[in-house]
Amino acid sequence: MMKHSFPFTLLRGGTLYAPQPIGVKDLLIAGDRIARMGESIDIPKCLEVSVVDVSKKIVVPGFIDLHVHLIGGGGEAASASRVPEIPFTMLSKAGITTVVGTLGTDNLTRCPQALLAKVKALCAEGLSSYMYTGSYHLPSVTITGSVKGDIALVEEIVGVKVAISDHRSSQPAVAELARLASEARVGGMLGGKPGIVHVHVGEGSHGLDPILAVIEQTEIPIGQFLPTHVARSASLLKQGIEFVKQGGYIDITAPRDSLKWEEEILSIAQTLQESGIDLSRVTISSDGNGSLPQFDKKGALIGMATGDVASLGRTLKGLVKSGSLPLPQALQLITSNPANRLGLSAVKGHLWEGADADLVILDEDLRIDKVFAHGRLLVDVGEAVVRGTFE
Numbered sequence: 001m002m003k004h005s006f007p008f009t010l011l012r013g014g015t016l017y018a019p020q021p022i023g024v025k026d027l028l029i030a031g032d033r034i035a036r037m038g039e040s041i042d043i044p045k046c047l048e049v050s051v052v053d054v055s056k057k058i059v060v061p062g063f064i065d066l067h068v069h070l071i072g073g074g075g076e077a078a079s080a081s082r083v084p085e086i087p088f089t090m091l092s093k094a095g096i097t098t099v100v101g102t103l104g105t106d107n108l109t110r111c112p113q114a115l116l117a118k119v120k121a122l123c124a125e126g127l128s129s130y131m132y133t134g135s136y137h138l139p140s141v142t143i144t145g146s147v148k149g150d151i152a153l154v155e156e157i158v159g160v161k162v163a164i165s166d167h168r169s170s171q172p173a174v175a176e177l178a179r180l181a182s183e184a185r186v187g188g189m190l191g192g193k194p195g196i197v198h199v200h201v202g203e204g205s206h207g208l209d210p211i212l213a214v215i216e217q218t219e220i221p222i223g224q225f226l227p228t229h230v231a232r233s234a235s236l237l238k239q240g241i242e243f244v245k246q247g248g249y250i251d252i253t254a255p256r257d258s259l260k261w262e263e264e265i266l267s268i269a270q271t272l273q274e275s276g277i278d279l280s281r282v283t284i285s286s287d288g289n290g291s292l293p294q295f296d297k298k299g300a301l302i303g304m305a306t307g308d309v310a311s312l313g314r315t316l317k318g319l320v321k322s323g324s325l326p327l328p329q330a331l332q333l334i335t336s337n338p339a340n341r342l343g344l345s346a347v348k349g350h351l352w353e354g355a356d357a358d359l360v361i362l363d364e365d366l367r368i369d370k371v372f373a374h375g376r377l378l379v380d381v382g383e384a385v386v387r388g389t390f391e
């Protein structure tokens with residue numbers, strides 16, 4: 001698919017986190033895969049190899065962001081508030097090598113067909129891209145005519161999106177949510193996918209209750225759901241922790257850039273640590289390129305911001321630098337955990353031989369230095385060296 005200047009690249013002497021620490025090692029990329037990891041890998045003279053010195057650098061799996069508004073979210077303050085499509089380099093510079101696109105409130109001027117085209121474009125340009133069908137609303141907007149068909153038959157579709165506990169949702173009844181989850185579950189089975197029901201949880205007081213009602217009243221397992229924005233309030237995070245204790249998974253939106261972002265990260269990390277829950281059931285996503293409208297208590301719009309995919313790397317750095325989490329534990333939230341959740345762990349989210357050569361090289365200060373996707377260098381010294389078609 002991708003053209004390489006060299007089919008072989010040797011990263012010499014980096015400190016590798018898979019995300020668990022595996023020490024100082026060389027890493028050989030062959031084509032689009034990690035071919036070897038080991039001490040002092042010898043290169044046969046007959047091979048042309050690009051050797052990159054990454055001593056004093058940290059080599060980690062490429063970041064996986066499972067909630068990005070690839071064709072732009074927004075629209076809640078009329079047409080001028082529609083967020084534009086995300087450029088390729090905004091993702092690559094943020095260290096994101098695998099992304100899952102989603103629709104939001106607007107399923108009138110945005111549709112899954114347009115999202116699928118963007119997903120295909122990003123794949124062609126060099127990133128691994130997937131999507132959820134549906135949007136906030138029920139009945140779900142789809143490509144094939146059903147959620148089950150979309151998940152089973154469209155390669156890039158890993159699940160379905162829906163909103164609950166939000167004034168912008170369809171206010172789905174428990175039976176409707178159960179029907180949606182059953183479609184996702186069976187579609188996932190037929191297509192060999194996780195069939196995730198990715199649930200936007202709003203600021204409403206009912207929080208995760210609609211999902212808990214489905215689990216109580218039906219045979220749908222708790223693991224079918226992946227609620228997101230779960231750290232948006234202390235009470236919702238508390239409910240999210242109980243959800244994980246019951247065997248569920250939760251997704252947390254990385255705090256957006258503001259004066260309080262470090263404080264927010266610290267408080268979320270502290271709550272998670274104190275709860276003692278299994279952190280492998282937690283993921284962090286950026287909500288990148290979505291609008292973040294602020295409403296007052298009466299539901300009136302009072303402000304507008306957009307989510308930023310760079311919040312993933314910023315959160316990683318914040319968690320580690322503040323001493324909240326050691327690097328491997330913080331890394332898993334944006335690498336191995338989302339890979340496992342998406343059913344991609346054989347090739348994504350881990351450094352192991354045979355995995356896709358999706359790599360982020362961090363400097364000692366945890367700044368993104370280089371990014372490789374499918375073995376191809378996209379970012380060097382923090383700057384994009386490969387651009388999207390129209391950039």
Ligand SMILES: [Zn+2]
Pocket residue numbers: 067069073104287290
């Ligand atoms: Zn969103």
